[in-house]
Amino acid sequence: MVKRLFSFSVMATCGMLAAGSAAVANVIYVTNEKDNTVTVLDSESLEVTATIDVGQRPRGITLSPDGKELYVATSDDDVVRVFDTQTLKQKHLLPSGPDPELFDLAPSGNPLYIANEDDNLVTVVDVDSQQVLAEIPVGVEPEGVAVSPDGKVVINTSETTNMAHFINAQTYEIFANVLVDQRPRWAEFTDDGTLLYVSSEIGGTVSVIDTNSAKVIHKITFDIPNLPPESIQPVGIKITHDGGTVFVALGPANRIAVIDGKTFEVRKYLLVGQRPWHMAFLPGQKILYTANGNSNDVSVIDVDRLKVTKSIQVGRQPWGIVVSPEQGEEK
């Protein structure tokens, strides 16, 4: 597989990489909630290659499956902005309703499902026509959104109702509601779609839900010596392709919990920067990056050794993070 230097033009412009560099680098994008910017990092050099002004209070961030479009929820502008990853220029806006925070793309890249906290709705937006396809009434303060690997089920967590709502992606109807602990923030499917992990920030737990029965089969709790339990606030979740290892960002506990995906036991706590919110894998999953809100940096985790190897200064209050996909057959 030939990897291409991603968004080459930008890096050339920035003069960060010498011509002829053989680096097969990916690009890391980090939303800086306080700075109204996205920091662009090179995964090889771990240098900042660009900083983009993206609008007020950027948080949720994702990429189209081909890596060509970057989606950023700018919460205080009440829109989702779409950027061209080649030029780092804004292409257009997507209607989101007020205060968009988190969203997820269908595996095919269309549509985009956006949690709309103010109106207790999940907004379904066609990213090509840029039209709202549907508005789905859910619980109070919808937050996390996850689309199943087969694209057939959309999960939305509602923070005040404390549920994971299972939505049929065809009919937009809710077919199951699973009660979890207080203030569910993030939902993440395993790659095979059989399990759904939901973090409860205030409850301090992660619920493991069997997606067939829509039942909680296990509740993961955390216990870190010498830390008050209130400081353990699970937010972001990432799972390895085989489902064997689950990483959970614990917010003010300043740690990432590493969980066995079979026994659901916590294997290790990795001390990262302050208040990790969200995480992203490098393709191949050898490296995991965390966006640390209170220390303004990104921690780099070696996934095999379970070691934090580096931290990189980004903008103020980094929140969301995404890494460009494997560059496939393009030459």
Add this chain to the structure above:
Amino acid sequence: MNQYRQALILPAILAGLWALILLPMAQAEELPTVFAAVIRVDNPNRPQPISRLDLAPDDLGFAGGDLATSDNLTTGRFLGQDYKTLNIAATPETAQQALEQALAAGVKFIVVLASADIVLELANAAGERALVMNAQAPDDSLRNDNCRANLVHIAPSRAMLSDALAQFLMWKKWNRWFLVEGSHPEDKALGDAYRRAAHKFGAKIVDERVFTDTGGARRTDTGYVQVQRQMPVFTQRAGKYDILIAADEAGVFAAYLPYQTWDARPVAGSAGLRPTTWDPSLEAWGATQFQRRFEKLSGRYMRVEDYQVWLALRVLSEAATRTQSVDHQELLKYMLSPDFELAAFKGEKVSFRPWNGQLRQPILLTNGHIMVSVSPQDEYLHRLTQLDTLGIDEPESTCTGFR
């Protein structure tokens, strides 16, 4: 949706009658229903606040309840539970009557916005017929000698509020306090709470004065002219202090103190830096959406009373959701159990102290414009939860009602 919401109707008797007439119509769906009433007892003798920004809106407290009921219904529709809330405004004379009417209509949960004596009167009258939730009275006596097994406290006590401020001031190393208390009984009680907090956390009260309320109009044209001359003189020669603490629950003088003290010192307590459960400036922990939902519904900022009524009804909903019951004894049992927890836009879960029915909660410190800090401060540790560093803890509690 058969949510029973009604505008403020005076007198209270009418509200009760309306409930009786409309209730049978509302029961078409026959879902298990958490049926609550918010009884707000307005005291016409209470002094008017100094600032017009603090004047009470007609729907004070009720608007918070309306938002909670709407939130609860959204959750309830997924679980086959219904929520109904009556809003009843009463006077100290009609409070009992309002309670009886609500009970007669089938209400099992009474959220009370009233002074401590009335809260106690209503809790005694309700007995085993209903759970009473105190959403306003801060008196520590209600959490101690006068605690009741059917009475829980959503509102924080004076000890919790003063401890929250004290922890922050100790963190700042501003430990020399000049305490100025008002002449009303509640001001004296608040002054006592600050004396207790000073002793508990090691602050020193270097001077104390009483500001006597001589009555008079809330406002006069160019009233500041006299204030600007009186307040410096009142605070003159106070000894060496770091901060002035105003204990003015009646709200008749504290707002005059900032910038008017003889010495260039900050003010805290009832003015300046205030300990509180809510402030419309709060945006952390997802509060922005909550503030906006409230503002859309009511057309104004959320007040402390609104937040506390909202929280009381959310507590009920959380207990009803987890137990799948609407029985008040069942819900109380669950609320006081270690399983109960609730997110309340305070950055950590709130829960109850099972020994006296007090909701443990973080306390905001606000200057009225932004949030300055939130207590408990990190440095104050506790074997159970840091939240119990605020207020009177179990070993000191004299409440026996829950044993």
